[in-house]
Amino acid sequence: MEKGPIGVFDSGFGGLTVLREFEKILPEYDYLYLGDNARAPYGTRSFDTVYQYTLECVKYLFDKGCHLVILACNTASAKALRSIQKQDLNAIDSEKRVLGVIRPTTEIIGSVSQTRHVGILGTKGTIESNSYPIEIHKFYPEIQVFQEACPMWVPLVENNEYDGPGADYFIEKHIINILSKSSEIDTLVLGCTHYPLLAEKIQNYLPSEVKLVSQGEIVAKSLKDYLFKHPEMQAKCSKGGTCTFYTTDSTSSFDAAASVFMDKKIESLHITL
Template identity: 55%
Template sequence: MTNKHPIGIFDSGFGGLTVFRSIAEQLPQYDYMYFGDTGRAPYGNRSFKTIHEYTWESVQWLFAQGCPLVILACNTASAKALRTIQQQDLKNGYPTQRVLGVIRPTAEVIGNYSKTQEIGVLGTKGTVQSESYLMEIAKFFPDVKVEQQACPLWVPLIENGEHDKPGSDYFVKEYLDAIIAKSANIDTILLACTHYPLLQDKIKAYLPANINVVPQGDIVAKSLVDYISRHPEIEQNLTKTGIRNFFTTTDDTADFNKYATMFFGGEVQSEYVALK
């Protein structure tokens, strides 16, 4: 693998596979390496310091495998670690590598989905508390009103395979009622967690038909297509044999493979990585 230069895709768990799926569909020719830090997940309720530490450690591992470009396919890591990585960490030994997130490309276009100019953002506690979406959307759509709602029980439901069972309906409806109660004019709901597309059908079922439900996968993938076209120095360094490798910090790879296949929409065979 030393002669390969894949695109690295990082997430604290499985959710980033929904983004990876969209990226691979739009850019199938490239090599990819997915790294899920499932052994230390979830990140949503951890501190800025811990999330940065875990994320940067994982990114450096991907760099060591030959990845010149890493996508943080995780809203919590993008909210709490990306800025420090881009502005400080890369300068200390990684001047040619690049790390991108999912918040900015989403913020650049999400306002275009709303006719009422009112958007609801559903995310983890960490993403919501960071207020990253409030700040980023305001840069591109200053007239758009944004309401946020943390949904702390959704990720555990999804990662335990309960998302498509009747027991999850109560918690789906609870958080949706809370976000809609903040403004009756919301006509667009952003799923600001890469796990949430697995709940998309239930979410739509509990919302009025006029409300758009927007996952991030296609948005991030289109942004990456544009980024690569504008940065030939990166594109020329990426290998293109269509190889996809999966790695996890969970030693039970069979369990990881089962859930990863559900998120990715195709068979996943992973390898265990011990970071420490």
């Protein structure tokens, strides 16, 4: 058995906010990041399409030597993860694993909210899947969950407009919408890994008592815990402190945006699926 990098997949750039935290908390491991930018965004696509695209990318990462793949994408986690885990892994390789970002986030939300009223901000696909309410209620049945789809937020980030004045209109609109659903919401979950780049602007429209929860650090700590509890998987993950980036779209565009996300120069490789 050859050791391999930990695979990190996202439909575009959002998963880089998770990868950045992986490198902080688990810097010793090798990572292989795949952004399916050519087919992004996934948020408005059907369940079947997201499942097929995600499965293709997972198989690619497996073929590149990854034994463990993290779907650092809420839409893929919501629409494809369970099907891949239940239907495909045994046929591909029963020893490989695919994990998502929704469960780690929902596991800790009860320790954040005092009022037990929680808001979820996500893509249309994530919200329509109802994954967050379902997972939260498994751990905290008493928590009331309110959701808001923000279809323009990912395009703002993908097109490098997240810091521009045009972003304010769409951010204010959806914050007003979600908070109007309950005056007791004290916690808002950024249910998309793209959204941390909008966090500063989002914070401007939030009351001081509302906490904003990003996923990167939560998922990174969950991965660390997973590897500790599964030494057989930890033994399969190579440790060289390297990170390789693949994109299905233009490498120059990917590198420019990824360098902002990662706060360092990124040089990616183009692949065709």
